[in-house]
Amino acid sequence: MxxxxxxxxxxxxxxxxxxxxxxxxxxxxxxxxxxxxxxxxFMDVGMYQVYMYDPEGTQKEASSLVHRVPSEKELEAALLEDDNGVGINASNGKLQVLYSEESKKAGCHKADYAISLLRQSEKYNARIMGIxxxxxxxxxxxxxxxxxxxxxxxxxxxxxxxxxxxxxxxxxxxxxxxxxxxxxxxxxxxxxxxxxxxxxxxxxxxxxxxxxxxxxxxxxxxxxxxxxxxxxxxxxxxxxxxxxxxxxxxxxxxxxxxxxxxxxxxxxxxxxxxxxxxxxxxxxxxxxxxxxxxxxxxxxxxxxxxxxxxxxxxxxxxxxxxxxxxxxxx
Amino acid sequence: MKSLLYQLKSVLRDKFCLMTFLLPIVMAAVLNFADSVDFTSVGDFQFGILEDNVASHTITWLERYGRVIVYGTQEELVDAINEPSTNLIGVEKEGNGIGTMLSGDELDIFRQTANTLPILYDQRKSVAQREVLVLEQPNVMEGFQDMLIVATLIVAMFMGCTFNAMNMISEKEDGVAYVNEILPMSRSRYILQKLIVGFAGGCLSSIITACVCFRYSLQEFAFMLILIVLSSFVAALTGLFIGKVSAGMMTGVAYIKIIMLLFIAVPVLDFLVEFQHPFVATLLYLVPSQAAFEGIMNLLAGSPELSVKDILILFAHCIIWFFLYLSISRQKKKKV
Structure with a gap:
């Protein structure tokens, strides 16, 4: 030993x-x-930001999560800066959703999520299973x-x-x-x-x-x-x-x-x-x-x-x- | 010329050197191949449901957003939700709508998605009335691939450094370095000869790597060539510095690792974090690979005129380091 x-x-x-x-x-x-x-x-990935151009003020119920921008140019600029963001163009009486897509399915969710923010809805929290x-x-x-x-x-x-x-x-x-x-x-x-x-x-x-x-x-x-x-x-x-x-x-x-x-x-x-x-x-x-x-x-x-x-x-x-x-x- | 031939002969005999020169080329080929694999669905959402719990039209609706995986029992579903490597969102029937389950440790985007999914489901009819304009934007994945390819290219350029350092250290260990001291050869010629082999190897390896990865016009190719030549020269010089400083093979390898990490980490970090502060941005250019990386990225983005600045910076690096090395080795000789 x-x-x-x-x-x-x-x-x-x-x-x-x-x-x-x-x-x-x-x-x-x-x-x-x-x-x-x-x-x-640096590792956290947040939800997509939503930017809206709404000159006529048609979307009164829109959630506070939507960032309003004063012009179409600034909407484009915001999307160029934040390539994960979604834009809503509500001018001329129609709703147009703008985004760049990595895949079809993720894009579809982006668009639907952005539109859903335009209405008031109850707050929901997912059930937490982990600790x-x-x-x-x-x-x-x-x-x-x-x-x-x-x-x-x-x-x-x-x-x-x-x-x-x-x-x-x-x-x-x-x-x-x-x-x-x-x-x-x-x-x-x-x-x-x-x-x-x-x-x-x-x-x-x-x-x-x-x-x-x-x-x-x-x-x-x-x-x-x-x-x-x-x-x-x-x-x-x-x-x-x-x-x-x-x-x-x-x-x-x-x-x-x-x-x-x-x-x-x-x-x-x-x-x-x-x-x-x-x-x-x-x-x-x-x-x-x-x-x-x-x-x-x-x-x-x-x-x-x-x-x-x-x-x-x-x-x-x-x-x-x-x-x-x-x-x-x- | 004759002595250069001797150098080349010793390189060819050394399989380690040959392999290090080949490695980046293999890596480039693999990356090129990976190009054809579709990674776009990797970022899609994953939903987990219980068998017979959710109606079929709900499944179809969920499939618009991502992949739906069916589990047999509640335990299996909960295990899948809690599994740390995935971001699976559990979906179940709740009254007329749906409810969601999370493990609670997911990234913010998945938590928010789970929190808003039932609302999207309730509004699914009205939400459908929208006009969509998909913007033309560079794919995020593609950007990453470019970054990986450029990082590989920097590794290829760096091979000259590895080779030169190893060469000098092994000469030191074998005692050939002492023999070289008394050879009838001028200091600068000795340095040049030591430089050239690693430099030529690094150049060759990176040119082949570049040819495997990129297709470009004649003008872009000329710019690329200048960038490659300059950075290979700096890398080969760095190798000489490492060879001079390190006492043995072990310390040499440690130094090479640290320098290589620095050379790759600095530009990649800058690419990912995008340092805005002008002082920090200038400071980064103290690492030669930053200039090479930026230059090649500018070339890839289709603006060769921007890379002129990077070429000038690299050129300055070449001259400063070369004369620094020359003066250091002169001083050392005086001591001898």
Missing amino acids: KHFGALLMKDVRLMVSGKFFLMSLGFLILYTLYVNFGYIR QTPEQKARRDITCELLFFEMIAVGFLGIAAVIFKEKNMGVIRVCAILPVKRNWFLLSKITVFLLSDLVFAILLTLFNVGLSDTAGILPGVLLQTAFLSIIMALSGVICALLLKDFRQFTLAYLLITIFAATPVFMSANTPIKLEWIRFHPFYHIYMGLKNAYFEMSGNSPLYYLGCLIAVGGLFAVTLYIFRREMGKER
């Missing part, structure tokens, strides 16, 4: 000297600033995305960088003749990365979702984070051991971050549903994380089984490659 402690300390020191923790801290600050000062403020406010949802959404991205992109890069450094320095081969169990070498690395990811997840969630909401979701989030962290760390080790140098790795890394993460984000966050996405392993992990953030019970036992198998399989592969790398020395 003493040996394991020494290995752990060595890895921590290596990461400190590689400015790994500093980088994580930097990203944590960057993400927190982005969520609190950028995302939350979150839009801001709470947005915070959870973006925190989940950032955590996933951070672990896929940054964590993966970190462990690979450490392994490459040790590989180049010959530490791996030195380990072959040290009186320590070989699995420990891998275990200590994964432990360090797991712990740092967990701390990162806790801080990120705390700062961006808020203290009161974090308590309920934290256990689930940490479990999913642990799965993802271990899987990414093991894949990082495999890539680092298989590829020749760091440059080749950057390319593999680019491919993984772009082509693995993009469809997952698209499918999980937009109404675009891709048919083949269920064959994408990261999609399930992402959904697992998202379910944890939204306290939904979507994670089946089959998913956990899959995660365990993935972790076990990756560990076996890593061990095999690692032993081969050590064996080169003998």
